[in-house]
Amino acid sequence: SPVINELLLQQIPPKITVQHAVQKSLKILEEKSIPEPEESVLHLLSHALNLSWENGYRQLREILSLSVGSSTISENAMSPIQQLSNQCLSKDERDAYISLLERRMQHEPLQYIIGKWDFHFLTGLKIKKPMLCPRPETEELVELVLAEVGNLLRDWKEKRKMRILDVGCGTGAIGIAIANKYPAAVQVVALDVLPEAVDLSNENAEQFLSRYSAHGDSKLGVKSIYEAMLCSATHFTNNTTNTSRDLSKKKYKMNFDIVVSNPPYIPLKDMIDLSSDVVEYESYEALCGGEDGLNVIRDIVHRLPEWTFSSSSRAKHCWMEVDESHPRHLARWLSPGSVEARRCGVEYVESYTDFCGRDRFVKLRVS
Amino acid sequence: NNKIIYLSSPPTEQNIFLKTTNVPVTMKITATTAITSFLILGAATTIPTIDAFAPTFLTRISQHAPSTSSTSSTCLLMALDSSMKERLDGIRRSYLALTERLADPDVIGNSNLLMQVMKDRSQSEEVVQAFDEYTQFETELVGAKELFQEAGDDNEMREMARSEIKDIDAKLEELEERIKILLLPKDPNDDRNCMLEIRAGTGGSEANIFAGDLLDVYRKYMTDQGWQVTMIDSSPGDDGGYKNVVLEVKGDSVYSKLKWEAGVHRVQRVPATETQGRVHTSTATVAIMPECDEVDIKIDPKDIEMSTMRSGGAGGQNVNKVETAVDLVHKPTGIRIKCTQERSQLKNKELAMKMLMAKLYDIENEKREAEERARRGDQIGTGGRSEKIRTYNWKDSRVSEHRLGQNYPLQSFLSGEIGQIIDGLIAKDQEMKLRQLSEEGAN
Numbered sequence: 001s002p003v004i005n006e007l008l009l010q011q012i013p014p015k016i017t018v019q020h021a022v023q024k025s026l027k028i029l030e031e032k033s034i035p036e037p038e039e040s041v042l043h044l045l046s047h048a049l050n051l052s053w054e055n056g057y058r059q060l061r062e063i064l065s066l067s068v069g070s071s072t073i074s075e076n077a078m079s080p081i082q083q084l085s086n087q088c089l090s091k092d093e094r095d096a097y098i099s100l101l102e103r104r105m106q107h108e109p110l111q112y113i114i115g116k117w118d119f120h121f122l123t124g125l126k127i128k129k130p131m132l133c134p135r136p137e138t139e140e141l142v143e144l145v146l147a148e149v150g151n152l153l154r155d156w157k158e159k160r161k162m163r164i165l166d167v168g169c170g171t172g173a174i175g176i177a178i179a180n181k182y183p184a185a186v187q188v189v190a191l192d193v194l195p196e197a198v199d200l201s202n203e204n205a206e207q208f209l210s211r212y213s214a215h216g217d218s219k220l221g222v223k224s225i226y227e228a229m230l231c232s233a234t235h236f237t238n239n240t241t242n243t244s245r246d247l248s249k250k251k252y253k254m255n256f257d258i259v260v261s262n263p264p265y266i267p268l269k270d271m272i273d274l275s276s277d278v279v280e281y282e283s284y285e286a287l288c289g290g291e292d293g294l295n296v297i298r299d300i301v302h303r304l305p306e307w308t309f310s311s312s313s314r315a316k317h318c319w320m321e322v323d324e325s326h327p328r329h330l331a332r333w334l335s336p337g338s339v340e341a342r343r344c345g346v347e348y349v350e351s352y353t354d355f356c357g358r359d360r361f362v363k364l365r366v367s
Numbered sequence: 368n369n370k371i372i373y374l375s376s377p378p379t380e381q382n383i384f385l386k387t388t389n390v391p392v393t394m395k396i397t398a399t400t401a402i403t404s405f406l407i408l409g410a411a412t413t414i415p416t417i418d419a420f421a422p423t424f425l426t427r428i429s430q431h432a433p434s435t436s437s438t439s440s441t442c443l444l445m446a447l448d449s450s451m452k453e454r455l456d457g458i459r460r461s462y463l464a465l466t467e468r469l470a471d472p473d474v475i476g477n478s479n480l481l482m483q484v485m486k487d488r489s490q491s492e493e494v495v496q497a498f499d500e501y502t503q504f505e506t507e508l509v510g511a512k513e514l515f516q517e518a519g520d521d522n523e524m525r526e527m528a529r530s531e532i533k534d535i536d537a538k539l540e541e542l543e544e545r546i547k548i549l550l551l552p553k554d555p556n557d558d559r560n561c562m563l564e565i566r567a568g569t570g571g572s573e574a575n576i577f578a579g580d581l582l583d584v585y586r587k588y589m590t591d592q593g594w595q596v597t598m599i600d601s602s603p604g605d606d607g608g609y610k611n612v613v614l615e616v617k618g619d620s621v622y623s624k625l626k627w628e629a630g631v632h633r634v635q636r637v638p639a640t641e642t643q644g645r646v647h648t649s650t651a652t653v654a655i656m657p658e659c660d661e662v663d664i665k666i667d668p669k670d671i672e673m674s675t676m677r678s679g680g681a682g683g684q685n686v687n688k689v690e691t692a693v694d695l696v697h698k699p700t701g702i703r704i705k706c707t708q709e710r711s712q713l714k715n716k717e718l719a720m721k722m723l724m725a726k727l728y729d730i731e732n733e734k735r736e737a738e739e740r741a742r743r744g745d746q747i748g749t750g751g752r753s754e755k756i757r758t759y760n761w762k763d764s765r766v767s768e769h770r771l772g773q774n775y776p777l778q779s780f781l782s783g784e785i786g787q788i789i790d791g792l793i794a795k796d797q798e799m800k801l802r803q804l805s806e807e808g809a810n
Binding site for chain 1 (some may be wrong): 484507586587598601603607636677681683686687688690709712713714
């Protein structure tokens with residue numbers, strides 16, 4: 001928008017210092033009610049100045065808290081922070097920063113503007129629209145699954161790797177974070193309905209997991225640890241009579257030990273309450289789970305017995321991040337011993353709260 | 368340079384030099400070994416003959432001898448007596464055993480075990496090497512003395528041998544010092560990483576600014592040391608500096624050096640905000656908390672109340688916010704920790720927990736150390752938190768380190784050169800420990 005551009009060009013003049021750039025742009029974002037104005041300024045300016053990924057935004061945060069002309073009492077040389085604070089933006093840096101600010105003023109998510117973010121212990125996970133930006137709650141989902149993987153590994157008697165299915169992988173965050181902790185022990189298969197998501201997941205897997213595949217299964221490379229495929233939950237089946245799947249396709253290997261998913265789960269009525277940075281940029285399909293938000297979850301439940309089929313008597317679990325309203329629905333629908341639970345072959349085990357105390361995660365068992 | 372070296376073997380007819388030289392005598396006495404003979408070198412007065420070698424002789428010698436306390440910091444030092452040598456032999460045996468284990472295929476195949484064996488071995492490496500050097504010099508000394516005896520009337524030979532004996536003697540004494548220090552009980556936290564917290568004390572804005580100045584100094588020092596520094600939490604002051612700031616510091620021997628910074632630092636200068644040029648005194652408190660894990664401190668998850676930016680309103684897929692600050696309260700102690708530094712909420716949580724554990728561990732350590740200090744009744748220690756350890760005076764451009772009773776140039780300190788002060792404190796601490804050990808030995 002030319003109006004925004006004009007405003008920024010005017011308020012952020014050439015030869016502006018880092019400190020002034022921080023202060024002025026913060027005021028602009030606050031006046032325009034842009035959400036998280038401080039984070040926006042810190043991360044975007046750090047990006048424009050090409051500062052270190054780990055420390056750039058922290059240094060800028062310190063500069064923001066420095067009042068103008070403070071710390072001149074110490075007669076020693078300027079600290080690195082003060083030097084950065086007084087540094088003038090080059091023409092390229094100013095241009096870059098202004099275009100980043102423009103995008104943010106249209107409420108574009110920071111992760112999209114910068115193109116990457118941190119998730120769990122993955123530093124700099126690539127993120128692209130319209131794939132969902134990983135949320136902090138999902139880190140807890142990963143931790144829950146990792147705890148189960150750890151437990152299973154203690155008594156692991158199989159000669160093969162543990163197989164994990166990530167349904168609706170998006171950026172690949174969940175599956176890659178799990179594989180990153182146990183690269184030698186697990187193999188992750190990830191599904192998504194968007195080709196861009198499949199590509200991005202495989203790209204991220206290459207970035208984070210190729211270091212582990214150097215030795216051993218070198219023919220398969222990263223695929224021996226992680227592979228994303230274009231497929232919906234419903235279509236991920238070897239049962240060809242129910243779907244229009246190409247008969248010539250080879251069969252999928254189905255003996256998964258753990259299924260994990262962060263499926264689209266927002267009920268339709270709640271979609272209208274979403275802020276513009278979510279609803280205008282992130283994929284609708286990745287967010288909305290239908291009327292009650294359970295559409296994709298139901299698809300997953302129906303496929304669970306086929307996905308986890310094996311000769312082992314070990315209990316197979318499915319872990320999902322869900323809407324707050326879902327745990328009690330699922331507890332009722334799949335109540336152990338109920339008609340529906342027996343028909344589906346899946347039982348509700350329990351739910352877990354997230355760090356805000358919301359019912360956020362469910363654990364199901366294939367019976 | 369008049370010296371005594373005492374041998375553990377009784378005097379014999381062979382020790383002819385005892386009969387022929389005249390020297391002033393300085394004596395070193397240990398409580399654990401009986402002096403059976405001594406070699407005296409140097410110029411001067413009469414000495415008794417070997418016949419007089421008895422306890423009475425010792426008393427007579429002491430009448431002629433200058434007071435033992437004239438040898439300042441070397442007084443009351445013990446030589447390597449037999450019990451210490453036994454101990455060193457034991458250490459050497461374990462070291463050799465560990466060295467053998469490193470070649471064991473079972474150990475090589477298990478990386479955790481290998482690391483543990485290497486770590487245990489490296490802990491004794493320095494003292495074993497020093498002791499090896501020591502025993503080697505002892506052997507050389509025997510050879511040199513034989514040479515001296517064989518020299519007979521050959522003055523040139525005698526002189527050569529005597530000077531060699533002096534050299535070896537000096538080296539042995541230096542090694543003794545080193546070995547004794549290496550055998551001192553170590554602070555178990557010395558090798559740990561730590562958290563450094565600076566809290567502005569009395570003085571309002573000026574105290575905050577001073578806290579910021581201290582932070583600058585420490586960061587310079589840490590960069591020089593090659594340590595990795597992360598800021599975990601900070602509350603900036605309104606007029607500059609910090610009300611409170613916490614750093615995580617990782618690297619070699621971090622705690623062993625930084626622990627000396629713990630305590631109250633006082634500054635005397637004209638504040639930036641002062642309009643009439645009056646000097647103010649403000650303070651900042653530095654706390655150094657060694658890192659710890661669940662082995663050191665157990666925290667019940669129920670005792671923790673954690674809140675985040677997402678606590679109100681909707682969460683999950685409904686909201687996309689990057690702020691992942693974590694606010695943690697430990698209910699039993701009321702300790703509150705804020706952690707905003709990481710992009711990942713999980714990392715902020717882990718960092719906050721790490722800080723909490725370090726604080727709780729520090730409280731326990733402080734309690735234990737206070738009990739120790741009370742028991743020993745001593746003055747120097749690694750900070751009671753409220754011990755005033757240093758005063759910085761701008762007008763006189765000096766730093767007064769109260770525990771050492773010494774001043775240092777302010778500019779060096781502000782450039783991050785605090786190593787000199789820390790080394791002085793470490794040396795004084797070692798001296799005190801050595802003195803205590805010898806006092807305990809004498810009892």
